[in-house]
Amino acid sequence: MIVNPDDLSCKELVELVTDHVEDRLSPSARTRFEMHLSYCAPCRVYLAQMRETVKLAGRLSEETLPPGSKEALLRAFRGWKRSPGGDP
Amino acid sequence: MEAQPGGRPVIAYKFLAAGAVGPFTAFRWPTPGPSGAGAWVEAPDHRPEHGVHACRVQDLAFWLDEELWRAELADPVAEGQRQVIGASGRLLERVAAWNAEAAHAFAGACVWHARDRCAVALRGAGFGGESELLAGCRALPDLDATSKALTSHAGLPAALAGYVAEAIDFLLAGDWACSTYICARSAVIAGGGVESDFAAERERQAALLAERLGL
Numbered sequence: 250m251i252v253n254p255d256d257l258s259c260k261e262l263v264e265l266v267t268d269h270v271e272d273r274l275s276p277s278a279r280t281r282f283e284m285h286l287s288y289c290a291p292c293r294v295y296l297a298q299m300r301e302t303v304k305l306a307g308r309l310s311e312e313t314l315p316p317g318s319k320e321a322l323l324r325a326f327r328g329w330k331r332s333p334g335g336d337p
Numbered sequence: 338m339e340a341q342p343g344g345r346p347v348i349a350y351k352f353l354a355a356g357a358v359g360p361f362t363a364f365r366w367p368t369p370g371p372s373g374a375g376a377w378v379e380a381p382d383h384r385p386e387h388g389v390h391a392c393r394v395q396d397l398a399f400w401l402d403e404e405l406w407r408a409e410l411a412d413p414v415a416e417g418q419r420q421v422i423g424a425s426g427r428l429l430e431r432v433a434a435w436n437a438e439a440a441h442a443f444a445g446a447c448v449w450h451a452r453d454r455c456a457v458a459l460r461g462a463g464f465g466g467e468s469e470l471l472a473g474c475r476a477l478p479d480l481d482a483t484s485k486a487l488t489s490h491a492g493l494p495a496a497l498a499g500y501v502a503e504a505i506d507f508l509l510a511g512d513w514a515c516s517t518y519i520c521a522r523s524a525v526i527a528g529g530g531v532e533s534d535f536a537a538e539r540e541r542q543a544a545l546l547a548e549r550l551g552l
Binding site: 269288 | 352360361363386387399400401402417418419420512514515517518532
């Protein structure tokens with residue numbers, strides 16, 4: 250299907266979803282974002298998942314991590330940065 | 338966006354997800370009770386774009402969702418792109434005629450209209466045979482099979498039939514909102530690539546919806 254050049258693609262929506270959740274989109278970008286959601290069920294699911302993730306992650310603090318988890322995470326991130334192709 | 342002059346409340350329409358939930362914010366709207374309209378909801382801050390969003394009848398098809406509500410927006414109300422935005426708003430009543438059955442029937446009507454438009458476009462472009470095949474369909478399974486068969490043809494017949502076939506697929510899968518979107522997109526191809534045909538078709542869909550729902 251050929252989409253309207255003014256419409257967002259699903260890929261573009263994914264790139265903007267954090268800005269939408271954090272309310273950083275301009276009014277016109279927000280409208281384009283939401284118009285896409287009005288007909289794209291998979292993107293609505295994605296937005297709902299992002300909202301839920303933000304909600305759940307917001308309850309976490311460093312103090313709530315189980316013993317050893319902080320060190321394990323730091324090791325994983327340091328190893329990931331050192332590994333070839335590890336750039337995001 | 339320009340603020341609407343005067344202090345009168347504006348009556349508009351608001352599509353919500355099941356349970357009167359805002360589809361983009363996940364905000365659960367206070368619904369009307371025995372004593373009348375739902376509670377007023379204020380915008381979280383004074384930025385115009387952060388107000389309560391609703392739409393006018395002519396823009397209904399751009400915002401389809403499971404529930405349709407009649408809403409009241411309080412002044413100041415601004416015009417946005419395909420929407421109106423009030424500083425606060427409340428739900429007045431649910432449009433009971435908009436339900437799953439009505440949504441499916443509405444999307445079906447959009448599919449048949451897309452079929453008609455595509456058949457006319459094909460005839461005009463010299464594809465009389467393909468046009469006749471589409472125009473001769475009388476039931477959805479027939480149109481489904483015919484449009485899918487035509488996608489194996491080359492050029493415009495395959496493109497237009499592809500839109501019809503895809504709109505039927507989404508309709509039969511229960512995704513009537515996407516089906517109506519595809520139907521509106523087909524108007525652009527049938528019209529020779531004029532992008533404004535999309536919005537015009539969405540407005541035509543909205544008019545059909547308003548007529549069916551008695552808005």
